[in-house]
Amino acid sequence: MNYLKRSRLYLVHKKGQSLLMLLIMSAILVFVLSGIIIQNAAITATNNVTKSAGTTISVAANRDKMFSQMRSSTAKTKTLTTPTVANTKIKKAGSLSTVAYYNITNTASVNASSFDAVSTTTGTSSMPSGGPGGGGTTASSGDITINGVSSTAHTTAFTSNQAKLVSGRNITASDANTKNVVIEKELATDNSVKVGDTITVKTTASSAKKIKLKVVGIYKAKTSSTSMPGNDPSNTIYTSYTLPASISGTVGKSSSVTYTLENSAKEKATTKQIKQIIANSSFSVSSDDASYQQLLQPMKNVQAFAKKIVWLVAIAGTIILGLIIILSVRNRQREIGVLVSLGESKLHIIGQLFAELFTILIGAMVVALLLGSFVGNKVGNQLLAQQQTTSVSNTGSTSGAPTGTPGGGNMPAGKTGGTLRGGMTNQATTSAANKKALKTLNTSITPSSVIKLGGMGLVIIALAVCLAAVSILRLRPKDILIGE
Template identity: 75%
Template sequence: MNYLKRAMLYLTHKKGQSLLLLLIMSAILVFVLSGIIIQNAALSATNSVTKSAGTTISVSANRNKMFAKMRSSSSKSKTPTITTPTVSNEKIKKAGKLSTVAYYNITNTASVNASSFDTVSTSTGSQGMGMMKGGKGASTGNISIEGVTSTKLTSSFISKEDKIVSGRNIKASDANSKNVVIEKELASSNNLKIGDSITVKTTTSGKKKIQLKVVGIYKAKSTSSSMPGSDPSNTIYTSYTLPASVTGTTGKSSTVTYTLEDSGKEKATTKKIKSIINSSSFTVSSNDESYQQLLQPMKNVQSFANKIVWLVAIAGTIILGLIIILSVRTRQKEIGVLVSLGESKLHIVGQLFSELFVILIGAMVIALLLGNFVGNKVGNQLLAQQQTTSITTTAKSSDGPGGAPGTQHNGGGMHGGAMMSQASTSSASQRALKTLNTSISPSSIMKLGGMGLVIIALAVCVSSISILRLRPKDILLGE
């Protein structure tokens, strides 16, 4: 073990060279460790995104089947009508009990006329709000009832287009009740407050009156429509059971959106929901836009970190190899004397390795002190850039003329698709990780040590070629 003592003596004697090697090795290991901890943080964030991204599966009416049915009935009737298909709530709830489903939101709509209050209308060309007396001559209804399981789960509330300003949201416990949430402008125009009752009339021949209780007031950010009576303020939110009773489809619903517990189970869950619904009148489609929007930055960060590790490792091996080769040239006489005295060439190679190993230990200590700081700065800067790029790209693809219309919601067509796309973008922006949780774990230290050993081993192997070819006689004769 004589070569181990020589290694320590050489390092203490050549302080300047040893310090240079320590600085170079430290720089290499700092960036290698930064890449490793960024990789680990990105992997952990990817798993978190998979669990919390909120991929949705929508069950809605098959529009092609609806129009085909209307066309076939128009040949028998002078007044063709579109009938929205429904599915039993039992099937919907059965699908909602799947282990991969976090929660679901049932949606039903109905049109009624205001009776005890006035609706809000916007006149074309006017700057103020006008009033239209409810229930007079309105054939299709001047109030839209949006029945949901929970208003918190609707696209307009997720995207902050609608926001509760007083009272509370509609909840699952409001099923079979007549509790409603009305718009702020409608409430102000009629001096309505939480706890008040309002009356609406159905548009059917019987014109049945229904008394509703105001439990919440929301504010809509949507711009007003130029069509009288169709202002967004005239939308009332209630439980999904109330519109069903108005339209005569009690116990059934027309649309439901399932939000998954794990976005990675989207395909399998879609297949199970299709088998439960089991109806050609409905389409079952998934929307993982939010998941992909959150996942892509994580993949990019992980890929970048992987490149950092390999590029620094390769560059470090080359740099150390060149330094050792130059060092061997300056130490040829020393090596020649040792070999002539009977020292094994393998021991001389072992001495070089021991010298670098001692430097590696010191460099690892420095890397552990600085690696997390560097990795945190680089990782979070890269994450911020990738998220900005991802959200901008998604917004352009959704809003542009060639963008995908998105999932249709309540027969909204292109407008409904745009709203769902905006909700997905907004939801992804809210869920997007602002910072990477970078930390040095025991596995990171082991990876760093392993890569450090590989780097110095390769560097020594490269430089050992010249040592093994050296002949003591030639060295001592100066040839």
Template identity: 80%
Template structure:
């Protein structure tokens, strides 16, 4: 009798044992398949995060070089001055045209004095706040901060929703070489300024020279100043195109800071290298910020690693369980095996019969696994993802030491004047939270089915190999005499 036919007859005759093996094999394959599809979903999500995380590369003045030049000039002159280096806009735009750069934001800052309107002043204690008339025309630092940007939508304060347009429009790249500005709501309402009005400011270097600015938008700032210094209130920050501050400071065609946002965070190192070669200046430092990318990527890596462990642990445990069951089954079938061997049946055929029995059960178990695997994988994967994201955000917040941690007060590299640096960590965490995947897109692909079938075959093959040791040691004479 053909051993393949014997395996079919045995399975139909031993219905209880066959059903038990089917349930055990199905449970093993369900968890193996769940691990495979969770792992595939995590890989897909990692690729998505890589493209959408928004890793940034900032080009800004090298402070060490600035102070070194100041000390050098101070030895020749009694006056200590810090000169902010600039780089041509042509180089910055060339770097921005790299295929890995999604968009970039050039920023320049200048200080002027209010002329046709009053600034907003902030005082502490019981003195209260109010308006400061005009500006200190002879001051070296004005009471109005001009933040020049490529687009206000690309600044950290607007991205984090700390600032938002309430009337009119944003500053865009089309405003280059214009005198269009966006002013704060408090400053506008206190002076009765509306969209379309013209305001006048005076240069700090020459109190007599005036510049007329056209208001194209009004924004609302959530943050407030804790300083009573003139012009320190966020309401005194005016946004305009990056070309206007350069005109005020006499650096036309040049800029001091630019932030590049990458389309693929995995290309951060190579892009940084290319930007450095384009800028080619020791007066500037090129630094990257992939905190948001890492914060989004870590949960994906954890889910992927956990899914891999599921596959291997279940596969190993399944092999051991099936091996033990087959060994016990062989002991109860010793007489059957002894008779077959005494009749001239090859031991390899008997081992093949055991493999065939398990293979038939494997086919049925795969059908059950395909029906239940996606459901189990979806539940386990999304619960694990939510847990990993919560852990990641908590650890990031703790490492930053609270809101604003790690920011440099007064930084304006990404826009926002006096408020830019203090909000860097908050905006990064907020951005990462918004971009974080809420669910894993788990699905059964043809490659998953192939992997499942391969793992199933390996499991039953190893289980049969373990039990084959006892079969090969059996001698039919000893079996029949023992009976």
């Protein structure tokens, strides 16, 4: 009788045993499939993270170089001069295919003329206007900070929700070479200024010059805290990067720029290209992928855990099935002895066992395909939630130290557009990462998942049969039939 036919008859005759094997193998394959689809979902999510995390590369003044030049100066009055780079080079680097967008930053200090600046209880501002992020040399500080950018929507303050537009529009690239501005809500309210109005400021130079500015938008700073008395964040006015450059006498040049990448995985290569374009020892080029890493780590953990599930379940399943088959072979020794004594090949008997398990495997795969997606979705999203909670907790415990100098003028490389206050960089990064964090895994069964499941199933039953084959090959029909 054909061994394939015998395997079918055995499964029909031993319904209870066949059902038990089906349940065991179904459980094994359900967890194997869950691991596979969780791993696939984590890989897909990881690829999406690289495109959405917003890794930045910043070009900013090299402070060590600035102080070195100031100390070596022979002038009686030593001033700290902020270097600038031509906008043509900045735009050339911005045209790289790996760059999604870039934000040029210049700052200048002026005095309010047609309106009153918001004052704090005590103190006056003494921050020099020529810090990193500003243009020109030091001068007496005014009560208003002009923060020139390519786009307010792409500054750290706005992307981290520390500032939010409440009226009018944002500053965009089309505002270059204009005097359009976006002012803070408290400053606007105190001076009864609304969108469309014109305000006037004065430069801080000895020959003060008045500049009329058109208000095109009003933003709200979410906190009024400031680390510098007399320097209220409401006194920060956003405008195009060209206006501070004209005030400081550096037209056509800028002091810093931040490039946001299309794909965070291209960070190293893009940094190298930008360094080649902007080759200047007075500037440092550095990247900030903290948000990317914070988003990526939970995905890596989920992916690694899913891989462990697949291997652990596969190994455990092979051992369990192998032990079951070995016990089954012991109970079927007389049957096997009769078959061998009748001339049946031991390889055919092993083939019969494989055929029996293969038939059960087909049924178990159907059950796994029905339940695997549900189990994988529950397990995957629970694991993702746990990993993200752990990641945020770890980040929060290490981001308490403030970064940047008071007033947001001295920003660390990797940030752009200026912050409204010092000490907000790490919090902003965490907030941005939390905003983009993946809340759920998109687990689904794909054709590749089914192929992997089938392959894993075949490997499991093949190894299980191989374990049992050792005892079958050692059987001697004569010893079996005489009861030894």
